Amino acid sequence: MPLLTLTTFLPILGGLALMALPDRSARVAHGLSIAVTGLVFLLTLVIWSRGIVPGGFAQIEETAWIPAIGAAYRLGLDGLSLPLVLLTSLLFFLSAIYSARISDRAPSYVVLMLMLETASLGTFMALDGLLFYVFFEVSLVGMYFMIAGWGYEDRQRAALMFFLYTLLGSLPLLLAIIGLYLGSGTFDMRVWIDMPPLSGLAAMLALTAMLFTFAVKIPAFPVHTWLPAAHVQAPTAGSVILAGVMLKFGTYGLVRFALQMTPEAFAQAGQVILAVGVVSALYGAFAALAQTDLKKMVAYTSINHMGYVVIGVAVAAMSMDPRIRTIALDGATLQLISHGLVTGALFFLLGMLQDRAHTRDMGEFGGLLGRVPWLGWAFILSAFASLGLPGLAHFPAEFQVFLATLNTAPWAIIAILAIVVTAGLYLRAIAAVFLGVKNEKWTDMPDLDRREKLVIVPLLILTILVGVSPGWLIDMIHTTMASLSF
Amino acid sequence: MGRDLSFLLPELLLASVAFLMIVAEMARAARLVLVIGLAGLAAATLLTLPVLHADTTVFSGTYRIDLISGWAKLILLPGTALALLMVRAEIAGQDREGSVYALICLVTLGALMLAGGGDMMLLVLGVVLTGLGSFALVAFPRDDAATEAAMKYLVFGAVTGSVMIYGLTFWFGGAGSTLFSALAVLADKPLISIAGLVAVIIGLGYKAALVPFHFWAPDAYDGAPVSVAAYLSVITKLAAILAFAQVLRDMPDDSNWRLVIALIAAVTMTYGYLTALVQTNLVRLIAYSSIAQSGYFLLGIVALGASSLAVPGLIVLGAAYVAMNLGAFAVIMIAGRTLDDMRGFGRLRPITGVAMVIFLLSLTGIPPLFGFVGKVYLFTAAVESGYLWLAVIGILNSVLALGVYLRIVVPMYRPAPDGETGPEKSLHPALAVVIGVAAIVTLGMGLLAGFLPG
Numbered sequence: 033m034p035l036l037t038l039t040t041f042l043p044i045l046g047g048l049a050l051m052a053l054p055d056r057s058a059r060v061a062h063g064l065s066i067a068v069t070g071l072v073f074l075l076t077l078v079i080w081s082r083g084i085v086p087g088g089f090a091q092i093e094e095t096a097w098i099p100a101i102g103a104a105y106r107l108g109l110d111g112l113s114l115p116l117v118l119l120t121s122l123l124f125f126l127s128a129i130y131s132a133r134i135s136d137r138a139p140s141y142v143v144l145m146l147m148l149e150t151a152s153l154g155t156f157m158a159l160d161g162l163l164f165y166v167f168f169e170v171s172l173v174g175m176y177f178m179i180a181g182w183g184y185e186d187r188q189r190a191a192l193m194f195f196l197y198t199l200l201g202s203l204p205l206l207l208a209i210i211g212l213y214l215g216s217g218t219f220d221m222r223v224w225i226d227m228p229p230l231s232g233l234a235a236m237l238a239l240t241a242m243l244f245t246f247a248v249k250i251p252a253f254p255v256h257t258w259l260p261a262a263h264v265q266a267p268t269a270g271s272v273i274l275a276g277v278m279l280k281f282g283t284y285g286l287v288r289f290a291l292q293m294t295p296e297a298f299a300q301a302g303q304v305i306l307a308v309g310v311v312s313a314l315y316g317a318f319a320a321l322a323q324t325d326l327k328k329m330v331a332y333t334s335i336n337h338m339g340y341v342v343i344g345v346a347v348a349a350m351s352m353d354p355r356i357r358t359i360a361l362d363g364a365t366l367q368l369i370s371h372g373l374v375t376g377a378l379f380f381l382l383g384m385l386q387d388r389a390h391t392r393d394m395g396e397f398g399g400l401l402g403r404v405p406w407l408g409w410a411f412i413l414s415a416f417a418s419l420g421l422p423g424l425a426h427f428p429a430e431f432q433v434f435l436a437t438l439n440t441a442p443w444a445i446i447a448i449l450a451i452v453v454t455a456g457l458y459l460r461a462i463a464a465v466f467l468g469v470k471n472e473k474w475t476d477m478p479d480l481d482r483r484e485k486l487v488i489v490p491l492l493i494l495t496i497l498v499g500v501s502p503g504w505l506i507d508m509i510h511t512t513m514a515s516l517s518f
Numbered sequence: 519m520g521r522d523l524s525f526l527l528p529e530l531l532l533a534s535v536a537f538l539m540i541v542a543e544m545a546r547a548a549r550l551v552l553v554i555g556l557a558g559l560a561a562a563t564l565l566t567l568p569v570l571h572a573d574t575t576v577f578s579g580t581y582r583i584d585l586i587s588g589w590a591k592l593i594l595l596p597g598t599a600l601a602l603l604m605v606r607a608e609i610a611g612q613d614r615e616g617s618v619y620a621l622i623c624l625v626t627l628g629a630l631m632l633a634g635g636g637d638m639m640l641l642v643l644g645v646v647l648t649g650l651g652s653f654a655l656v657a658f659p660r661d662d663a664a665t666e667a668a669m670k671y672l673v674f675g676a677v678t679g680s681v682m683i684y685g686l687t688f689w690f691g692g693a694g695s696t697l698f699s700a701l702a703v704l705a706d707k708p709l710i711s712i713a714g715l716v717a718v719i720i721g722l723g724y725k726a727a728l729v730p731f732h733f734w735a736p737d738a739y740d741g742a743p744v745s746v747a748a749y750l751s752v753i754t755k756l757a758a759i760l761a762f763a764q765v766l767r768d769m770p771d772d773s774n775w776r777l778v779i780a781l782i783a784a785v786t787m788t789y790g791y792l793t794a795l796v797q798t799n800l801v802r803l804i805a806y807s808s809i810a811q812s813g814y815f816l817l818g819i820v821a822l823g824a825s826s827l828a829v830p831g832l833i834v835l836g837a838a839y840v841a842m843n844l845g846a847f848a849v850i851m852i853a854g855r856t857l858d859d860m861r862g863f864g865r866l867r868p869i870t871g872v873a874m875v876i877f878l879l880s881l882t883g884i885p886p887l888f889g890f891v892g893k894v895y896l897f898t899a900a901v902e903s904g905y906l907w908l909a910v911i912g913i914l915n916s917v918l919a920l921g922v923y924l925r926i927v928v929p930m931y932r933p934a935p936d937g938e939t940g941p942e943k944s945l946h947p948a949l950a951v952v953i954g955v956a957a958i959v960t961l962g963m964g965l966l967a968g969f970l971p972g
Contacts, residue, residue: 098891100830101898140868162894166885173884181931188928199884199920203913210898210909 047146058138076121087515102218106159111512127269148174183265190265197258201248204241235297249282263331268383276376306346313339317450344433363432370425377491399470415458424499522576528562543616551616566591580637587634597840603948604745625651629757667741678724685717705770725758739805748847787813791918817896824903835892845956862934878923
């Protein structure tokens with residue numbers, strides 16, 4: 033059974049079904065959305081149980097698409113994409129539950145969410161360059177309408193900037209894909225990975241184009257400027273998907289395309305890419321420290337966390353020792369999942385806070401922990417995870433990345449300073465919002481209701497589980513990373 | 519003779535249908551004219567299918583039956599049928615309604631000649647036939663704007679047409695034949711080949727609205743009825759582009775014509791979108807954006823003979839362009855001629871609104887829509903023939919394009935001025951058909967692009 037195809041297109045089919053329904057009330061729309069995303073999540077668990085293989089892609093589904101130019105419909109999975117697929121289906125399921133309170137044009141909202149889920153799953157599963165690009169771009173369109181339609185005060189400008197910026201960012205990738213195609217005569221990504229078709233100057237040009245695209249998406253300094261605006265204005269579920277899923281397109285592409293398809297050029301440019309990672313990690317942390325808007329603060333910490341991923345991938349490319357390479361890539365990939373869980377939880381919590389207070393400014397709060405203990409403790413746990421506390425999700429990932437960095441490019445370890453900064457900024461935020469003098473304005477603030485707990489608790493459990501015993505996840509990632517040839 | 523005629527059945531049928539339409543118009547039976555036209559176009563499309571995969575010439579090499587002319591018929595004939603429906607929705611019941619239908623079919627006949635012509639005389643004939651009909655179509659409303667636009671169009675056409683004929687005499691003199699296939703002998707006569715080339719670029723560049731021969735286009739589109747503007751912006755433009763392909767296929771490489779075309783392409787794309795960015799009149803906005811679209815077609819012309827994807831790319835983007843541009847114009851006919859008219863449109867008419875978003879995103883080149891497939895073909899062809907810089911400019915312009923088309927999309931989802939909502943009002947049935955067909959083609963052919971030529 034073509035389970036991957038079914039999983040990818042089930043959401044959009046659900047969206048089409050919703051458009052065809054005679055009764056399109058908010059209730060029906062959200063019910064359908066939860067049912068479809070829940071089913072997709074279960075399907076991805078079945079896909080997980082079917083397993084992956086070392087040294088290549090598993091569960092391949094292939095059929096002709098545009099034979100004239102060697103583009104085909106090809107899906108498959110390995111240890112890099114499978115964890116991301118699981119993360120995607122989980123976050124969309126939780127977002128669907130969270131979004132059930134949205135009543136403004138609910139059917140359109142649900143259709144967009146489902147379209148985004150199809151695009152995101154497709155991006156991670158595609159094994160055809162053109163197909164990848166199609167899914168990659170469709171996600172932009174979906175996110176544009178999501179921000180423009182359901183965002184906050186300044187949504188039109190933020191949405192426009194997001195769309196123009198990321199389209200400009202993604203078009204160089206199209207050129208790189210065309211270059212890879214002209215070098216190989218096919219769009220099959222497996223061929224591109226097994227026998228990198230470009231070399232010399234062509235490979236360096238293709239790598240530059242890809243790095244530009246993925247750096248915008250990651251986002252890495254200095255092409256990160258679209259992120260704070262988009263995040264702050266996006267509706268809560270949009271922020272969760274943007275941070276939890278769509279930022280991963282950048283880092284996923286960095287490994288899948290840049291590292292695997294132009295390995296030699298990547299190794300040559302290793303120092304530059306490493307420097308970009310280090311600067312992003314430090315810059316993201318310091319910029320976050322300067323924010324008083326909580327959502328903007330968390331958005332900037334994403335730049336910091338993704339910086340560690342870039343460092344990990346660059347170190348893997350530069351290292352000669354296969355063991356170190358594997359550790360670096362294991363850590364970088366695990367970091368993607370940890371970031372999805374932890375930042376997903378943080379954006380959900382900030383959304384819940386904003387639903388209650390209609391402000392995101394740290395200074396407006398104070399002493400909330402006694403008022404809303406569920407919200408408070410959940411935020412504190414997620415914040416600790418985000419700053420890399422041992423026993424929580426980010427620690428095993430960042431530990432591996434720094435281990436490999438120390439071994440290969442010791443100077444880059446200065447990025448570890450960023451952890452101190454993030455620790456400071458999270459403690460400051462916790463102190464300002466949840467501790468300290470009680471602000472009388474919020475005495476009536478209700479704590480999390482059942483639906484909100486349902487959204488947040490799975491993420492917290494996974495945050496602890498990945499922190500305490502990451503073995504099951506690392507094994508999955510390791511299957512592929514240990515056998516990666518580049 | 520019999521063989522030659524059998525290959526020309528679609529053209530012959532269209533010619534006879536056009537005359538039948540004129541006869542019916544004499545009886546003032548506009549509805550009948552429309553029915554004859556639609557039936558004739560459908561029949562001609564069906565007659566094209568058996569000869570689609572032929573690759574030959576008829577009448578001593580003057581008329582080409584090949585991939586380009588075959589697909590031109592398959593695209594232009596149904597496109598013309600959609601345009602007739604749009605005209606019906608706009609001017610039904612007006613005086614001279616039937617004449618418009620008949621003129622449109624005659625112009626399409628000229629367009630087919632341009633796309634299939636393998637000879638300089640046919641090229642001239644095609645330019646004249648499409649031109650004369652178009653001038654009259656633009657002047658249809660008989661008001662000041664339309665008259666001025668038609669005059670501008672006519673004067674421009676007369677001058678560029680004469681220059682083209684003058685330049686073609688150089689080619690005839692140098693090659694000793696009016697056949698394009700004889701142009702290869704000009705390989706060692708660069709001056710002669712450049713003289714003719716410049717002339718053809720002027721003549722066809724005017725028809726395709728390339729910069730700097732585009733000045734007539736925004737005025738003509740704005741002065742003409744919207745449906746006629748839609749027709750002119752797709753059918754005659756695509757015909758001119760395909761005629762370019764027929765002429766330049768046989769050009770020897772040494773006259774640097776690729777570089778010349780590439781420069782025109784870069785200027786046309788950039789100028790078209792930059793100018794579209796500041797328009798507030800929707801018809802003019804789309805007019806300037808169609809100028810930019812012509813620039814994208816030139817990527818395929820640049821790659822002719824150097825990349826196997828050039829001709830398929832022209833055909834794919836051509837088919838996509840006909841569907842998405844006609845669709846966008848059809849929505850403008852419902853909404854109104856200015857950007858302000860789009861305000862709240864997506865909320866008032868959700869289904870038509872989604873169709874408009876599909877057309878505009880496809881014009882931008884966003885996957886998986888049809889326009890994206892066409893652009894991928896043409897970008898690949900340009901890179902393969904060594905014009906990476908042109909592909910880069912094309913790609914940068916796609917961002918400008920997004921800026922242009924989002925200027926329409928953004929107000930569509932603002933609250934309507936009078937806050938009116940509710941179930942979608944019914945459309946004119948002819949427009950509903952046009953928008954439906956265009957949307958299905960734009961979305962469906964993007965997904966099923968495998969059926970396209972290659």
